[in-house]
Amino acid sequence: MTYATLPASRLWTELTTVEAAALPPETVALLPVSAVEQHGPHMPLGTDAYINRGILARMLELLPSDVPVLILPEQTVGTSQEHLDFAGSLSQTPTRLMQIWTELLACLANTPVRRLLIFNSHGGQSGLLAPVTLDLRVKHGFFAAYASWFDGGYPEGLFTDEEITHGMHAGAIETSLMLHLRPDLVRMPFSDNFASRSIALDTVVSQFSANPGGGRMGGFGWKAQDLQPSGATGDASIATAEKGRLLLDHLATKLATLIADIGKVAPVYGDGR
Known part of the structure; x- marks a missing residue:
């Protein structure tokens, strides 16, 4: 499928106002949202932002040039209250962050764009995505979608089931991504197997989990140090580039497919046109 009036750039900030006013309504405006927070003794505070940028950059390489998507300015600081006892962590309150995302995306009503995607790279704010997108649908008629990486x-056999379930923060998964994307920022001599207390918890209770789902009904509000004194969880020592x-x-392949899927779903469920 080919669309008219596609700008040369994929970055919202590089458009002129004339180009923004002439965008095809089928354009997907993607808002990257991440976080600035501690990632243990071996990873930078901006880990979630670097991972978000890396996935988007690779996705743009894979996405066909005629699929209309534009990357909005990254919202780097998220809500990271569970990490605030660790130096360097920054946070908005959840209600304020939802307001920021909503007000920013509502501004797109002054363009022809009616398809939005919030792309998130921080687990602590994933629960905010659905109410924000619904609000944008109800109040502004957008087709608003959301996704978290x-x-x-995960590719089959790349990480163990235990690491996928319990290595939620700066373990083998995130450390491997950063070793590929920004090895200069990873302090591997300080990496370790940061075993999460959630592993032991799952052996003594049947319905509570630090990361509920998969048959476990109950979660609870935890701070990072409740799961691991270092602030990290997972075996970072086995990470590789x-x-x-x-x-x-x-x-990146999954995200490129999702963006293409929006073109199929939005006309069915409504995109403000």
């Missing part, structure tokens, strides 16, 4: 699954490369390609 960690919902895209090659695992990161394979995972990045997997996730």
